[in-house]
Structure formats: C-alpha cells, structure tokens
Amino acid sequence: MSKILEVRELNAWFGATKAVKGIDLSFEGNTVTAIIGPSGCGKSTFIRCLNRLHEEVPDASAEGHVLLNGDDIYGKDIDPVAIRRKIGMVFQKPNPFPSLSVFDNVAIGLRLAGLRRGAMLKEIVEKSLHLSALWDEVKDKLNAPGTSLSGGQQQRLCIARALAVEPSVLLMDEPTSALDPISTAKIEELVTELKKTVTIVIVTHNMQQAARISDSTAFFLLGDMVEYGETSKIFTAPKDARTERYITGRFG
Amino acid sequence: MKRRFSDYVFRSYRKRKSVNAAMVAALVAAAVIALIPLVSVFGYVLQKGLPALNVAFFTELPKPVGETGGGMANALLGTVTLVFLGSLFGVPWGIATGLYLSEYGRGRLAGVVRFSADMLASIPSIIIGLFIYALVVVTMKRFSAIAGGLALGLLMIPTVARSSEELLKLVPEHIREAGLALGLPRWKVTLWIVLRGIRGPITTGVMLSIARVSGETAPLLFTAFSNRFWQRGLDQPISSLPVQIYTYAISPYEDWHQQAWAGALMLVMLVFAMNLLTRLALSSAERARK
Ligand SMILES: Nc1ncnc2c1ncn2[C@@H]1O[C@H](COP(=O)(O)OP(=O)(O)OP(=O)(O)O)[C@@H](O)[C@H]1O
Ligand SMILES: [Mg+2]
Numbered sequence: 188m189s190k191i192l193e194v195r196e197l198n199a200w201f202g203a204t205k206a207v208k209g210i211d212l213s214f215e216g217n218t219v220t221a222i223i224g225p226s227g228c229g230k231s232t233f234i235r236c237l238n239r240l241h242e243e244v245p246d247a248s249a250e251g252h253v254l255l256n257g258d259d260i261y262g263k264d265i266d267p268v269a270i271r272r273k274i275g276m277v278f279q280k281p282n283p284f285p286s287l288s289v290f291d292n293v294a295i296g297l298r299l300a301g302l303r304r305g306a307m308l309k310e311i312v313e314k315s316l317h318l319s320a321l322w323d324e325v326k327d328k329l330n331a332p333g334t335s336l337s338g339g340q341q342q343r344l345c346i347a348r349a350l351a352v353e354p355s356v357l358l359m360d361e362p363t364s365a366l367d368p369i370s371t372a373k374i375e376e377l378v379t380e381l382k383k384t385v386t387i388v389i390v391t392h393n394m395q396q397a398a399r400i401s402d403s404t405a406f407f408l409l410g411d412m413v414e415y416g417e418t419s420k421i422f423t424a425p426k427d428a429r430t431e432r433y434i435t436g437r438f439g
Numbered sequence: 440m441k442r443r444f445s446d447y448v449f450r451s452y453r454k455r456k457s458v459n460a461a462m463v464a465a466l467v468a469a470a471v472i473a474l475i476p477l478v479s480v481f482g483y484v485l486q487k488g489l490p491a492l493n494v495a496f497f498t499e500l501p502k503p504v505g506e507t508g509g510g511m512a513n514a515l516l517g518t519v520t521l522v523f524l525g526s527l528f529g530v531p532w533g534i535a536t537g538l539y540l541s542e543y544g545r546g547r548l549a550g551v552v553r554f555s556a557d558m559l560a561s562i563p564s565i566i567i568g569l570f571i572y573a574l575v576v577v578t579m580k581r582f583s584a585i586a587g588g589l590a591l592g593l594l595m596i597p598t599v600a601r602s603s604e605e606l607l608k609l610v611p612e613h614i615r616e617a618g619l620a621l622g623l624p625r626w627k628v629t630l631w632i633v634l635r636g637i638r639g640p641i642t643t644g645v646m647l648s649i650a651r652v653s654g655e656t657a658p659l660l661f662t663a664f665s666n667r668f669w670q671r672g673l674d675q676p677i678s679s680l681p682v683q684i685y686t687y688a689i690s691p692y693e694d695w696h697q698q699a700w701a702g703a704l705m706l707v708m709l710v711f712a713m714n715l716l717t718r719l720a721l722s723s724a725e726r727a728r729k
Contacts, residue, residue, distance in 0.1 A: 240616060240619060240620055243616065243619060243625075244543065268619075268620065268622055268623065268624050270622075270624025271619060271620055271622040271623075272621070273622065274624075275619075275620060275621070276616075276620035278613055278617060279621075280613060281613070282613050282617050284614065284617070284632050284636055285610070285614065285636035285637065286635070286637075286639070287632075287635075287636070288637070294624065295621070295631070295632065296621035296622065297624050299621075299627050299631055299632075300622065300623065345617070348617075348621070349620070349621070352622055354620055373550070393682055394719050424584060427508070
C-alpha cells in the first residue's frame with residue numbers, strides 16, 4: 188500500500204508550551220487511522236497540524252515535515268490555503284454555516300473557490316450528500332437552513348461540506364462525541380464507506396469506536412506518540428504498558 | 440406535632456412563588472414605564488401633525504411667508520438624499536472598521552482604533568458639523584449635500600463599527616476554522632461566511648444608526664444648510680426635514696408651527712418606513728434564494 192501522508196519530526200507549540208513532541212507517523216491511502224489518548228494529550232493539536240490549521244490560532248506554531256504524496260506541506264512557498272483543499276476537516280461540534288441553506292453549506296467551498304457553473308455545482312452537492320448518507324433525508328429541504336437539521340444530520344452535512352471540495356484526506360476530530368448513539372452509528376458506518384474514496388484520520392475517545400472502524404491506531408500521551416500499530420494488535424496485544432492501561436480504562 | 444421536611448419545602452415553595460410573582464410584576468411595570476415616553480411622543484406627534492398632513496405636503500415646495508398651504512417635498516427628498524449619501528460613506532467604512540477590530544485587530548493599533556471610535560461616538564454632533572464645515576464647506580466655498588452627507592456618515596461610523604464588531608465577535612471561532620478548513624483564504628471566509636452569516640443583525644445595527652442620524656439637525660445647519668427649492672445638485676445646498684422643522688418651529692407663524700408638526704410626523708414615518716423596507720427586502724432576499 189502507498190503512504191499518502193507521512194509525518195516526520197512534527198512539533199507544535201502554544202506560545203512556549205509544547206503540545207506535540209516530535210511525532211513520526213505515516214498514513215496509508217484508503218485506510219482509517221484512529222488517534223486515541225487521554226484528554227489534553229495533543230490529539231487535536233496534532234491533526235490540526237496536518238492541514239496547517241493549528242498555526243491559525245494566535246501564538247501557535249508548528250515545525251516539522253508532513254509529506255502529502257511526497258510533497259512537504261510545511262515546505263517553503265507552500266500556501267496553507269491550497270493544502271486545506273486537499274486535506275479536509277470535520278470538527279467535534281457540528282458547525283454548519285449560519286444562515287446558509289443545506290445546499291449552500293455544501294456548495295460554498297466550491298463556489299467561493301470560483302466554481303460558478305450551476306449544473307456542475309448541483310451535481311457535486313448531490314454527490315457529496317449521497318456520500319455522506321444524508322441525501323435521502325434532505326433532498327426535499329435543500330433550501331432549509333443548515334442549522335435546522337438535527338445534530339446528527341448537521342454533522343453529516345459538515346462531512347458533505349468537507350467532501351465537496353474533493354480532498355484526498357479527511358481529518359475528523361471526535362466527530363461523534365456530541366451525538367446520540369444512532370447518529371454515531373450512522374457516522375461510523377459512513378466512515379467505513381468513505382475510506383474507499385478518502386484516507387481518514389479520526390480522533391476519538393471511544394475505544395469501541397476506534398476498534399470498530401479503524402485499521403490502525405496511534406496512542407498519544409502528553410504530546411508523545413507512545414504506540415502505533417494495527418488496530419487489532421493495539422487492542423488485543425499492546426506492547427506498551429501505558430497503552431494497555433489506557434485501553435483497559437485504568438487511566439486517562 | 441412533628442413537622443416533616445416536605446412541610447418546609449412547601450412553605451418555602453409558596454414563598455418563592457410569591458416573590459417570583461412580585462418580581463415579574465415589577466419587571467413588567469418597568470417595561471411599561473419605559474414604553475410610556477415612546478408611546479406618548481409618537482401619540483403627540485401624531486395628534487399635532489396629522490391635521491396638517493395632506494397630499495400637498497408630500498408634493499409641493501414650501502410657500503413664501505403669508506401664503507398658506509405648500510409642503511415639504513423638497514425637505515423629504517433632501518433628507519432621503521442626505522441619509523443615502525451618509526450611508527454610502529458611513530456604512531462600508533463602519534463595517535470595515537468593525538471587521539478590522541474583530542477579525543484582525545490585535546495589539547496597540549486595535550486598542551487605539553477602538554478608543555478613537557468610542558471618542559468619536561461621544562463627540563457632540565454639532566462639533567462634527569463644525570469639523571466638516573471647516574474641512575469641506577470652507578474648501579468648496581459653499582454649503583452642499585456632499586458636506587451634509589459626510590457629516591452624517593461620520594456620525595454613523597463609530598456606532599456601525601462598534602455594533603458590527605460586537606456581532607462579529609459572537610460568531611464562534613470554529614465557524615471561521617470550518618471555512619478555513621475548506622481551503623478558503625481568510626478574507627473570503629470573513630466576508631462570505633462570517634459577515635454574511637450575520638447580515639440580519641448587522642443590518643439592524645445599521646438601521647438603528649440610520650434612524651439616529653435621520654433626525655440630526657445640528658450637523659446639517661452649517662454643512663447642508665437649507666434650500667427653499669428643489670435640490671439642484673450634490674454640490675449645492677440641500678433642504679432636510681430636521682432643519683426645515685427647526686426653521687418652522689422657531690418662526691412666529693402659527694401656520695408654520697402646524698407644518699413643523701407635520702414634518703416631524705413625516706420624519707418619524709420615514710424612519711419607520713426605511714426600517715420596514717429593509718426588513719422586507721432582507722427576508723425576501725432570503726426567500727428568493729430558495
Ligand atoms: N488554544 C490553546 N492555547 C493554549 N494551550 C492550548 C490551546 N489548546 C490546547 N492547548 C493545550 O495543548 C495541549 C493539547 O491540547 P489538545 O486540544 O490537542 O488535546 P486533545 O488531546 O485534543 O484533548 P481532548 O481529548 O480533550 O480534546 C493541552 O495541554 C492543552 O491545554
Ligand atoms: Mg481535542
């Protein structure tokens with residue numbers, strides 16, 4: 188399998204505080220990688236470095252290399268804006284854009300990037316809503332405000348929004364932690380389906396979720412990556428004692 | 440007799456309920472009292488102005504002293520022109536300042552800008568008029584609609600800027616991040632996602648400030664001046680409702696007093712109509728996209 192994303196010696200800071208400490212990690216194409224670890228261990232910070240969103244926080248900085256298909260997104264003269272089109276993100280809290288319709292929420296990324304052709308836009312929006320398994324539920328209310336959907340639907344709308352610009356990697360930061368069990372199950376199902384088209388990196392606090400949907404798992408602790416491996420191995424025979432303690436719920 | 444805990448709870452519950460009722464009554468009373476001036480001002484203007492209001496008032500120029508009848512059509516058009524000019528200048532500038540303060544403004548410069556906006560807001564409007572007089576009227580060597588519009592626009596900037604800033608700050612950071620995560624440059628996210636998302640509330644702020652300057656008299660006295668005839672051009676003196684009302688109200692003629700009341704009523708209605716129209720336009724634009 189080919190490595191689509193390779194992280195080398197990645198460090199990230201908030202001011203003078205180091206939150207991510209020299210991470211090396213690779214992601215295979217069309218797989219799901221789960222990032223687990225106790226609260227505050229730097230999971231969010233880490234994945235926000237992968238699309239260069241971390242540096243948008245005042246005083247935050249990052250250093251290291253992240254190779255997307257071999258090209259360093261932290262290289263000189265690289266425009267973070269262009270990177271973010273290739274590496275999309277879904278956030279913990281469903282956050283459809285206020286006062287935009289369901290349709291416009293999905294279309295806006297393309298529209299603001301300059302796509303004006305209505306027919307093509309419609310096609311891509313429809314495709315994205317199908318991909319995010321939302322189409323059947325919203326096809327009759329594409330003009331309703333995005334915020335009028337249920338929490339679970341809003342989160343799938345956000346997934347559709349991210350997919351519309353056709354990224355090759357999708358970062359998900361605890362995408363189900365604000366959702367009910369049924370919505371959560373739908374999104375888990377969706378993730379498994381989506382890996383046919385994109386590579387997924389998902390942060391989760393839910394061990395069962397990580398075990399169910401991911402191919403590989405990375406365990407973070409205090410900004411370090413303690414262990415990385417096939418999900419089945421990590422959950423059945425972790426090498427590190429700290430990993431074992433965490434996944435069996437004895438700390439964190 | 441042994442008392443149970445529930446007895447206490449029940450007693451305190453009754454007490455709590457009656458205290459609550461008293462508080463609600465006090466709040467309702469306060470709200471009603473606050474409404475009294477509004478209702479009575481409107482009622483008084485209506486009662487005094489309505490008798491003098493007729494079609495001619497909306498279509499005719501003022502008559503010379505001694506002749507009865509005539510209207511304030513030129514002043515109505517003048518006020519609309521002045522407010523339009525003022526908004527053309529004050530609204531974009533105000534919103535741009537608000538955007539700077541909320542989205543980009545950090546450090547010293549932002550502090551200075553914020554402080555200046557607050558200072559500007561607290562300067563009496565007559566001083567703003569004097570400033571434009573010195574800057575524009577003296578330079579152009581004549582009173583003009585442009586000068587009046589600039590004075591009104593300058594009055595709008597701080598209120599529009601600060602209300603926009605406050606509203607923009609209410610937009611959660613993760614909305615901006617979601618926009619950035621789509622691979623959009625920050626300025627596009629700011630304009631087309633953040634600002635657009637709150638254009639309703641922003642418009643309300645803008646309308647409030649328009650309503651506020653529509654009735655300004657002092658800054659117009661020595662900028663737009665007044666004009667008994669139809670306006671000729673934007674570089675010419677122009678009539679306005681507040682100045683016309685002022686002129687008529689301090690005159691010794693009973694007929695003019697009547698007209699001043701009618702003018703006041705017209706001004707109130709104008710502001711009301713502008714508010715209503717903007718709201719309608721906004722909600723129909725919302726519907727048109729569907
Ligand atoms: N905006 C910020 N400013 C300063 N420090 C921050 C900021 N955000 C996070 N941190 C710190 O960076 C460290 C890593 O935080 P991060 O949000 O990446 O953790 P996390 O693993 O995602 O936690 P959680 O599971 O609770 O989401 C924490 O110690 C946190 O206190
Ligand atoms: Mg987090």
